[in-house]
Amino acid sequence: MTGGQGRRLDRSFFARDVTVVARDLLGRVLLAHTADGDVAVRLTEVEAYAGQDDPASHAFRGPTVRNAVMFGSAGHLYTYFVYGMHWCANIVTGPDGDASAVLLRAGEVVAGEHIARARRPAITRPELLARGPAGLATVLGLRRDASGADLCGTVDRWQVLEGQLVTTDRVAAGPRVGVAAAAERPLRFWDIASPSVSVYRPGGRIRRCASGG
DNA sequence: CCGCCGATCCTCT
DNA sequence: GAGGATCGGCGGG
Numbered sequence: 464m465t466g467g468q469g470r471r472l473d474r475s476f477f478a479r480d481v482t483v484v485a486r487d488l489l490g491r492v493l494l495a496h497t498a499d500g501d502v503a504v505r506l507t508e509v510e511a512y513a514g515q516d517d518p519a520s521h522a523f524r525g526p527t528v529r530n531a532v533m534f535g536s537a538g539h540l541y542t543y544f545v546y547g548m549h550w551c552a553n554i555v556t557g558p559d560g561d562a563s564a565v566l567l568r569a570g571e572v573v574a575g576e577h578i579a580r581a582r583r584p585a586i587t588r589p590e591l592l593a594r595g596p597a598g599l600a601t602v603l604g605l606r607r608d609a610s611g612a613d614l615c616g617t618v619d620r621w622q623v624l625e626g627q628l629v630t631t632d633r634v635a636a637g638p639r640v641g642v643a644a645a646a647e648r649p650l651r652f653w654d655i656a657s658p659s660v661s662v663y664r665p666g667g668r669i670r671r672c673a674s675g676g
Numbered sequence: 677c678c679g680c681c682g683a684t685c686c687t688c689t
Numbered sequence: 690g691a692g693g694a695t696c697g698g699c700g701g702g
Contacts, residue, residue: 510694553694566694597696666694
């Protein structure tokens with residue numbers, strides 16, 4: 464059973480500022496009803512991407528076919544394909560037209576662990592099943608067809624439940640993983656007590672000058 | 677345990 | 690035509 468995680472979060476939750484939503488998503492539960500059965504993940508690590516103001520955001524250079532969902536209303540999923548093999552998932556935030564989104568980076572599987580294991584057979588430790596954005600998307604079945612899905616509508620294939628918010632003393636903030644642009648902004652938030660949080664890696668274009676320069 | 681590297685293809689320039 | 694909001698296997702210490 465996947466009950467007991469509280470009410471479903473509504474659109475007003477997601478329509479707030481992206482950094483507020485990102486922080487507020489820690490401890491919430493993303494529940495997926497899939498053909499194989501239900502899988503639920505307690506979110507432990509997220510990153511805020513501040514729309515057209517953010518050089519690291521997919522929306523920075525304006526609307527395209529891929530990122531069109533980001534310019535729509537809050538509470539919708541935005542998924543994208545990277546490195547020729549992985550899917551990653553975001554939740555759109557802010558008012559309509561504000562192309563901000565929260566990247567879901569890691570979580571703990573709290574329901575449907577046998578399904579999650581089957582989807583990631585290489586992972587042996589259960590706490591690592593949803594570590595990393597691609598792993599999280601994989602266990603929840605988030606791929607191309609999930610992009611544009613409404614988390615707050617009448618179709619409840621994917622939805623976010625209240626769960627239990629991570630208390631402030633357990634939240635850390637820091638630079639985003641693998642992001643070179645705006646690396647000084649602390650837009651990554653994570654639960655310091657969770658073993659599922661992914662490993663920090665600086666952005667590829669950071670080239671700190673060797674001494675003498 | 678840590679760091680390197682290949683895989684693989686969609687997207688935008 | 691280049692590079693990317695990544696992952697996991699492999700080899701060395």
